[in-house]
Structure formats: C-alpha cells, structure tokens
Amino acid sequence: MDILLFLLLAPLIAAVLLFALPNHPVRDWLVRIAAVVIAGASVYLLATAFDKGTQLVTFPTEPAGQVMTGLAVVIALYIIAMGAKYRKLIPIVLALVQTGLLLWFELGYAPGMHAEHNLFVDEFSIVMALIIGIIGSAICVYAVPYMRTFHEQHPEVADHRRAFFFVLFVFLSAMFGIVFSNNLAWLFFFWEVTTLCSFVLIGYSKTTEAIDNSFLALVLNLVGGIGFVGALLWLGMTQGTIELDRLVGAGAAVALVPATLISFAGLTKSAQLPFSSWLLGAMVAPTPVSALLHSSTMVKAGVYAIVKFAPVLSGTLPGIFVGLVGGVTFLAASAIAVTQSNAKRVLAYSTVANLGLVVACAGIGTYEAVWAAILLIIFHAVAKSLLFMGVGSVEHQVHSRDIEDMAGLVTRMPRVGVMMLIGMAGMYLAPLGMLISKWATLRAFIDAPGGIIFLLLIAFGSAVTVFFWAKWMGIIIVRPNHAEMIEDRVPWDELSVLGLVAFLVVAASLLFPWVSKVLLEPYVFEIYGKVAELGQDNVIIMLLMMGAVIVLPLSLLYFRSGRHRLDPYMSGRPTTADMHFSGSLGIQREMGLHNYYMDDWFGEQRTFRAGVVVTVLLIVLMFAGLFVAGGLA
Amino acid sequence: MNVLYAIAFLVLAPLLGGLIAGIDRKLTARMQGRVGPPVLQPFYDVGKLLEKEHAIVAISQNFFVLAYLVFIAFSGAIFFAGGDLLLVVFALTLAHVLLVLGAFAATSPYSFIGAERELIQLMAYEPMVVLAAAGFYIATGSFSVSEIAAFPRPLIVLLPGIFVGLFYVLTMKLRKSPFDIATSHHAHQEIVKGVTTEFSGSTLGMVEVAHWYETVFLLGLFWLFFAWSPVIAVIAVAILYLAEIFIDNATARVKWGFALRSIWAVTLVLSALNLFALQFFGGL
Numbered sequence: 051m052d053i054l055l056f057l058l059l060a061p062l063i064a065a066v067l068l069f070a071l072p073n074h075p076v077r078d079w080l081v082r083i084a085a086v087v088i089a090g091a092s093v094y095l096l097a098t099a100f101d102k103g104t105q106l107v108t109f110p111t112e113p114a115g116q117v118m119t120g121l122a123v124v125i126a127l128y129i130i131a132m133g134a135k136y137r138k139l140i141p142i143v144l145a146l147v148q149t150g151l152l153l154w155f156e157l158g159y160a161p162g163m164h165a166e167h168n169l170f171v172d173e174f175s176i177v178m179a180l181i182i183g184i185i186g187s188a189i190c191v192y193a194v195p196y197m198r199t200f201h202e203q204h205p206e207v208a209d210h211r212r213a214f215f216f217v218l219f220v221f222l223s224a225m226f227g228i229v230f231s232n233n234l235a236w237l238f239f240f241w242e243v244t245t246l247c248s249f250v251l252i253g254y255s256k257t258t259e260a261i262d263n264s265f266l267a268l269v270l271n272l273v274g275g276i277g278f279v280g281a282l283l284w285l286g287m288t289q290g291t292i293e294l295d296r297l298v299g300a301g302a303a304v305a306l307v308p309a310t311l312i313s314f315a316g317l318t319k320s321a322q323l324p325f326s327s328w329l330l331g332a333m334v335a336p337t338p339v340s341a342l343l344h345s346s347t348m349v350k351a352g353v354y355a356i357v358k359f360a361p362v363l364s365g366t367l368p369g370i371f372v373g374l375v376g377g378v379t380f381l382a383a384s385a386i387a388v389t390q391s392n393a394k395r396v397l398a399y400s401t402v403a404n405l406g407l408v409v410a411c412a413g414i415g416t417y418e419a420v421w422a423a424i425l426l427i428i429f430h431a432v433a434k435s436l437l438f439m440g441v442g443s444v445e446h447q448v449h450s451r452d453i454e455d456m457a458g459l460v461t462r463m464p465r466v467g468v469m470m471l472i473g474m475a476g477m478y479l480a481p482l483g484m485l486i487s488k489w490a491t492l493r494a495f496i497d498a499p500g501g502i503i504f505l506l507l508i509a510f511g512s513a514v515t516v517f518f519w520a521k522w523m524g525i526i527i528v529r530p531n532h533a534e535m536i537e538d539r540v541p542w543d544e545l546s547v548l549g550l551v552a553f554l555v556v557a558a559s560l561l562f563p564w565v566s567k568v569l570l571e572p573y574v575f576e577i578y579g580k581v582a583e584l585g586q587d588n589v590i591i592m593l594l595m596m597g598a599v600i601v602l603p604l605s606l607l608y609f610r611s612g613r614h615r616l617d618p619y620m621s622g623r624p625t626t627a628d629m630h631f632s633g634s635l636g637i638q639r640e641m642g643l644h645n646y647y648m649d650d651w652f653g654e655q656r657t658f659r660a661g662v663v664v665t666v667l668l669i670v671l672m673f674a675g676l677f678v679a680g681g682l683a
Numbered sequence: 684m685n686v687l688y689a690i691a692f693l694v695l696a697p698l699l700g701g702l703i704a705g706i707d708r709k710l711t712a713r714m715q716g717r718v719g720p721p722v723l724q725p726f727y728d729v730g731k732l733l734e735k736e737h738a739i740v741a742i743s744q745n746f747f748v749l750a751y752l753v754f755i756a757f758s759g760a761i762f763f764a765g766g767d768l769l770l771v772v773f774a775l776t777l778a779h780v781l782l783v784l785g786a787f788a789a790t791s792p793y794s795f796i797g798a799e800r801e802l803i804q805l806m807a808y809e810p811m812v813v814l815a816a817a818g819f820y821i822a823t824g825s826f827s828v829s830e831i832a833a834f835p836r837p838l839i840v841l842l843p844g845i846f847v848g849l850f851y852v853l854t855m856k857l858r859k860s861p862f863d864i865a866t867s868h869h870a871h872q873e874i875v876k877g878v879t880t881e882f883s884g885s886t887l888g889m890v891e892v893a894h895w896y897e898t899v900f901l902l903g904l905f906w907l908f909f910a911w912s913p914v915i916a917v918i919a920v921a922i923l924y925l926a927e928i929f930i931d932n933a934t935a936r937v938k939w940g941f942a943l944r945s946i947w948a949v950t951l952v953l954s955a956l957n958l959f960a961l962q963f964f965g966g967l
Contacts (some may be wrong), residue, residue, distance in 0.1 A: 513809035524787030618791030
C-alpha cells in the first residue's frame with residue numbers, strides 16, 4: 051500500500067520545503083500545490099481501497115519504531131525546554147512522567163511484542179483520510195491569505211509563517227499516521243505529535259494569553275497521553291497484542307482495560323468536559339488553526355480512537371460511562387453556547403457539544419451508534435471548517451468576532467454571509483447533513499440499553515442548539531442600518547476556499563446515501579455483522595427536501611418585483627432612513643437589535659462547573675466500572 | 684408510504700383547518716359573551732388578504748414565509764402519508780426556523796422580539812415533541828406513522844405521560860394562552876403582532892394557511908394515541924381542541940421564562956417517568 055506511505059510522507063516533505071522558503075509567492079504556490087496533491091492522494095485512496103474492506107499492511111517495525119522512540123524523546127526534551135523557558139512546572143513533570151513510562155514500555159516490553167501489521171486501512175480510515183486530506187488541505191490554502199492579512203493587521207506579532215506552515219503540514223502527516231496505524235505504539239507517537247503541533251500553533255502569537263492557553267492545552271493532552279501510555283504498559287505487562295485490529299477483535303474480556311484508558315485519552319483530546327477548557331483557550335490562535343483543530347485534526351483524533359474501540363466498549367459499564375460523559379457534555383456545551391456572543395466561542399462550544407454526541411454514540415457502541423458516530427464526524431468536519439473560515443474572513447473585514455457586529459452580513463458581505471448561513475444550516479437544519487446524523491443518533495440511542503437517559507440528554511440539548519444557531523442566522527440576515535459593501539476586500543483565494551467547502555457541505559448532504567452504502571455500511575457490517583441504514587423512503591423524503599431547499603430561493607426572483615417597499619413599524623415615531631428615531635425629550639436614538647443570551651439561565655461559569663462535577667464523577671465511575679465484575683455489565 | 688394520503692392532506696387540510704379556526708372563533712366569542720363572526724370568516728379573511736397590496740419591508744421575508752408554508756405542508760404530508768415520525772418533527776423544526784428568519788429579515792424591533800420569542804417557543808416544545816416520537820417508537824417498535832396508526836392496542840394506555848406532556852405543549856403550538864408568547868390571536872395581550880408584525884397581504888395569508896395545515900397535523904398527532912378506534916379518536920381529538928379553546932379563554936399570557944421553565948419541567952418529569960416505565964414493563 052504505497053498510497054498510505056505517500057499520504058504519511060507527502061505532507062512531511064511539503065512541510066520541510068515550506069520551512070526552507072521565505073515569505074514569497076513561491077511558498078504560497080507550494081502550499082496550494084501540496085494541498086491539491088494531498089487531497090488528490092486521499093481521493094485516490096478512496097478510489098482504490100473503498101471496496102476492499104480492511105487491508106492490513108506488513109510494514110517493517112524497524113527502523114521506523116526506533117526513529118519514533120527517538121523523536122518522542124526529542125519532543126519531551128522540547129516540552130521540558132519550553133516549560134523551563136516560561137517557568138511552567140506542571141508540563142515538565144507530566145512530560146517526564148509520560149516519557150519515563152514510554153521508555154519503560156519501549157525498553158521493557160516492546161521488544162517482546164511483535165507487530166505483524168503496523169499499518170492498515172479500512173473504510174473508517176478512508177473517511178478520516180478524506181476529511182484530513184480535503185478539509186485539512188483546504189484550510190492550509192485558506193491560511194495563506196489569512197496569515198498575510200493577519201500579519202498586516204497585527205504588526206506586533208513576530209512573523210513566524212515559515213514555522214507556521216511547517217507545523218500545519220506536520221499536523222496533517224501526524225493525523226494520517228493516527229488513522230493508518232495498526233501498531234498502537236505508533237498510533238501513540240502520532241498522537242503525541244498532534245499534541246505538540248497544537249501546542250506550538252496555539253501559542254503562535256506569543257502573547258501572555260496565547261502562551262498560557264498553549265500550556266493549558268499541552269497539560270490536559272499530556273494527562274490524556276499518560277492514559278494512553280498506561281494502555282500500552284498494561285498490554286505489555288499482560289502480554290497482550292500491540293495490534294489494533296487484534297485488540298479490538300479480542301473483545302471486552304481482553305481489551306476493556308486498554309480501551310478504557312485510550313478512551314480517557316480520547317476524552318481529553320476531543321475536549322470533552324471536564325477537559326473542554328483547552329479548546330476554548332485555543333481560540334487565541336489564528337483562525338485557520340481553530341478551523342484545523344476543530345474540523346479535521348486534533349479533536350477528531352480523540353473521537354476516532356474512541357469510535358475505534360466502540361465494539362469493545364459496547365454493553366460494558368465503562369462504555370456506558372464514557373457515553374454519558376459525551377451526553378452530558380453535549381447538553382452542557384450546547385447550553386453554554388447560547389450565552390456566548392463571541393462567534394469563535396459559540397463555534398467552539400458547538401464543537402465540544404457535537405463531539406459529545408459522537409462520544410455518546412461510541413460509548414453505546416452498537417452498530418447503529420457507530421454508524422451514526424461516523425456520519426456525525428463527517429458532517430461536523432465539513433460544516434464547522436466552513437464556519438470557522440467564514441468567521442475568520444468576516445473578522446478581518448469587520449474587525450470584530452462578536453456576533454452582534456455581524457448584523458446585516460448578507461448585505462455587507464453577501465457571498466461570505468450566504469456561505470455562513472449554509473454552514474449553520476449544515477450544523478442543525480433538515481435536510482442537511484448534521485440532521486441526518488441526529489436522526490441516526492436518536493435511533494441508536496433509543497435502541498440501546500439504558501438509552502432513555504441519552505434520549506433525554508439529546509432531546510433537550512438539540513432544542514437548545516436550534517436556539518443559538520437560529521438567532522445567529524437571524525443577526526446575519528437583518529438589514530443593517532449602515533449598509534456598506536465590504537466584501538471586495540476579501541482575498542480571492544479565501545473566497546474560493548470558502549466556496550469550495552460550502553459546496554462540500556451541500557454535496558456531502560446529497561451524497562450521503564452513497565457514502566453510507568459504500569463506506570459506512572460495509573465498515574459496520576464487518577464488525578457487527580449487521581447493517582444500519584436509512585431506508586429508501588427516508589432517502590426519498592430527504593432528497594425531496596433538498597430539492598425544495600435548492601429550488602425555493604428561486605422565488606426571490608418573483609418577489610423582487612411589483613412590491614411596495616415600506617419602512618418597518620416604529621410605533622409611528624419619525625424615523626430616518628438609517629433608522630434613527632426621535633425618542634422622548636426630542637433625543638434622536640438609533641434603532642438597535644440585540645439577541646437574547648439567557649445568561650441567567652445557562653451562565654457559562656455555573657453550567658461549566660455543574661458539568662465538571664458530573665463528568666468527573668462519571669470518569670471516576672468509568673474506571674471503577676473496570677473493577678466491577680470484570681467490567682462486564 | 685401512501686402518496687394519495689399525502690395529496691389528500693395537501694388539498695383538504697386547509698379546508699378542515701380553516702373550518703376549525705372558524706368554529707374556534709365562534710366558540711371563543713360565545714365564551715366571551717359575543718355573537719362572533721360566521722364560521723367561514725377565516726376563509727373570507729384569507730381571501731381578502733390575498734387581494735391586498737404587496738407591501739414588504741425586505742424582499743427576502745416573502746421567500747422565508749413561502750418556504751415556511753411549503754415545509755409545514757410538507758411535514759404534514761409526510762405524516763399523513765405514513766412516513767417517518769422523526770423526519771416529520773425535523774421538517775417541522777425547519778419550517779418554524781424559516782418563519783423566524785422571515786421575521787428577522789424584516790429588521791423591525793417588534794418582529795425581532797417576536798422572532799426571539801418564537802425561538803424560545805421552539806426551544807420549549809421541541810424536547811417534548813422529540814420524546815413523544817421516541818415514546819411511540821418504544822411502544823410500537825416503529826417510527827413509521829402508518830405502523831404506529833395500525834398498532835392494535837390503545838397507545839393512550841401505554842403513553843399517558845407522553846400524552847399529557849404533549850397536551851401541555853399543544854397550547855403553545857396552537858398559539859393559545861397562556862403560552863402564546865410569540866404572537867397571539869388576541870389583540871389585548873400582544874406586543875404589536877409579534878413574529879408576524881411586518882407580514883401583510885398575501886404573506887400574512889400564507890402564515891394563516893400554514894397555521895391551518897399545522898393545526899390539522901397536530902390533531903393527527905393526537906389521533907395516534909387513539910388510532911385503534913376511529914370513533915373514540917374523533918371524539919377524543921374534538922374534546923382536546925375544545926379544552927384548548929377553554930384554556931385559551933380562561934387564562935392570560937404568562938412570561939416567557941415561566942412558559943419555558945414549566946414546559947421543560949413537565950416534559951422532563953412526565954416523559955422520563957413514562958418512558959422508563961414503558962421500557963421496564965415493556966413486555967406487558
């Protein structure tokens with residue numbers, strides 16, 4: 051399988067080349083070419099491997115394994131050096147503990163654990179590879195104009211764009227590593243590389259806030275990493291297998307302990323409560339970094355690992371508690387999102403919430419739930435990357451990331467505005483993708499044992515979701531008091547990437563019956579021997595709705611003519627064209643429209659604290675579940 | 684799925700819904716000691732609205748209202764065709780979000796408040812509706828409306844909590860007091876005209892027709908609880924609607940905070956009790 055190696059190495063080579071080049075159009079074009087090549091290669095992987103089921107690849111363990119161990123030590127030294135430089139003790143301690151444990155494993159147990167197949171590809175890896183290869187690359191292309199504008203607008207930030215693009219592409223390579231590794235030690239190595247990459251990217255601007263938040267992300271992910279090493283050590287001590295396919299295939303009796311430990315690592319990486327604060331802090335990074343962390347890398351690695359172990363978790367006590375952490379996170383994060391007016395924080399909480407749903411599905415681990423989880427991963431990746439990039443472009447023109455400052459965006463930045471509406475609709479409205487996933491999730495929850503608790507969590511959580519998305523959409527479509535067209539200042543390549551991803555949101559929703567049939571159903575069938583599917587009637591209904599959604603805007607052509615334009619009702623007060631009205635005592639005031647944020651209902655601190663208490667308890671129970679009757683419910 | 688039923692719904696529901704609205708107004712008037720308009724008055728009203736001048740505040744508002752009407756009718760059609768109840772619920776959510784967006788697009792202070800309140804309504808009743816769909820599934824083993832309707836035993840006995848919860852929410856769905864917080868048929872308790880402030884003429888007519896469609900769909904939803912016996916179902920649904928008219932006239936609008944809090948509390952307690960009991964005694 052040369053294509054796997056190509057996907058692993060191509061981003062690395064691109065990264066090195068980009069690091070060598072100064073700020074110059076040549077480097078910009080290199081980013082674009084590399085992006086197209088990586089995206090093309092991931093599509094090639096789909097074309098050649100989609101009908102072949104799971105393919106295990108015998109790739110020699112040496113010297114690749116030794117190189118990885120060596121690099122892991124280098125990474126640890128780097129973290130320790132950075133910790134010393136910024137006087138942060140905890141990351142140093144954690145890095146020492148983690149590396150110590152890793153070396154204990156590598157020197158003590160690894161030589162005795164022979165891995166026959168170090169790499170693999172199956173339908174789930176193909177889906178992940180497409181997300182990384184297409185969405186991840188698109189974000190890299192978007193980063194070119196974005197970072198140029200960023201440095202023009204922030205002269206105080208030192209220009210480290212060479213390192214920036216280097217790390218972006220290393221990130222992509224590490225993500226491919228995660229989804230193609232069958233050797234768990236390798237998977238862990240790539241896992242740690244993504245932790246390091248996000249640490250570097252979050253601290254990019256080197257402000258105190260950025261440094262603090264990058265260390266917060268580092269610390270929480272190192273804690274998770276220790277859980278992962280724990281899984282490796284446990285496998286070493288019990289003379290288990292280091293191969294992912296055999297471990298998952300061995301079932302809960304053998305694999306439940308490592309599955310629980312790796313799920314713990316996955317909870318930290320996918321920013322579930324109580325660990326969600328690092329992803330919120332990561333918002334200080336330039337927007338392409340947020341887009342990357344939220345859609346195609348990092349957090350998706352976390353849920354990938356948990357979904358991979360879903361067959362092991364299914365029907366076990368630890369599995370139920372992992373799922374409940376996800377369900378509670380979904381409800382709490384959705385509620386907090388209502389109270390946020392900072393666009394990036396709304397998006398971040400929505401990411402945390404949606405990953406919560408994925409985790410809930412994985413914890414339940416039935417065939418329907420796994421099917422739903424992968425659908426959620428796909429649609430969330432596409433829609434969320436579009437929204438982040440949209441907010442980034444808006445921020446550079448409006449100079450604010452506050453939702454209230456986006457009033458009338460469809461008039462001021464029509465194309466970006468409409469694309470953001472598509473992205474938001476893609477996050478919660480029928481007939482677009484996320485709603486299909488929510489449909490699948492609901493079914494999976496109801497059929498699962500103990501599913502009623504999950505059902506209650508999702509019923510209330512999604513109602514809240516509708517509220518915060520719809521009010522944001524509303525702000526975007528109001529008519530602004532001062533309509534000034536500012537879209538022509540958005541660079542052409544930013545607009546093209548936005549257009550491409552907006553197209554993908556719609557295309558993914560149209561193509562999902564095919565994606566489900568070709569990739570998801572075979573994957574689920576191979577594990578469970580059962581198939582979850584949408585049903586033909588429902589596909590027809592969804593496609594009818596899609597048709598209506600695409601055709602109905604044509605009515606705008608009809609409504610455009612023969613209408614009498616009136617001013618909005620202002621209680622009869624004299625009002626000027628730019629919506630200044632005479633208030634009491636003859637004072638002229640400007641009409642203002644502001645959303646409800648319901649802070650006294652779902653206040654961030656209060657909801658977060660409650661969520662932390664509940665989820666910490668659930669995590670304790672998750673580990674306790676391992677000791678109850680061997681963990682088997 | 685039965686396409687004929689869907690077509691029948693699309694054609695007949697506005698007639699039935701308009702008639703129900705007319706009877707509603709007549710009974711309401713009698714409860715208030717008035718004579719009241721003719722039973723066919725709602726049709727005259729909509730007919731007159733269609734002839735009015737096309738006055739708008741923003742072009743896109745008409746598009747959103749048209750899409751609202753289309754998706755309300757669509758979700759009802761899936762329901763009566765015997766389709767998937769969850770998809771019906773989702774299509775209905777889409778429809779209401781479109782109405783809200785129409786109100787936002789008008790950019791008027793009054794319709795903006797109406798839009799926010801309509802969203803709060805959506806957030807208030809959505810969990811109950813989703814949980815009701817789940818309840819039907821747990822009781823009958825299917826989300827398909829045709830299979831739920833063909834269930835041989837009385838669902839009201841299996842789903843009493845869901846039934847009461849849904850009835851509590853119905854008041855809000857029918858825009859009746861005390862939960863008519865986004866827009867109301869009663870002028871005396873209105874913030875101008877809430878979510879419909881800036882809609883006029885044929886656009887307002889579309890909102891009315893959509894409301895008729897939705898009324899018929901909602902009554903159909905309650906029909907499912909009694910579907911094993913059509914005679915009882917007709918009587919039960921009629922009694923339910925009469926009860927709503929009575930509640931509408933006997934109560935005043937509450938604050939939105941109370942509406943949201945009480946609906947969520949009722950939803951959580953009743954549906955959790957009902958669903959756990961149903962799963963526990965599922966075999967009975």
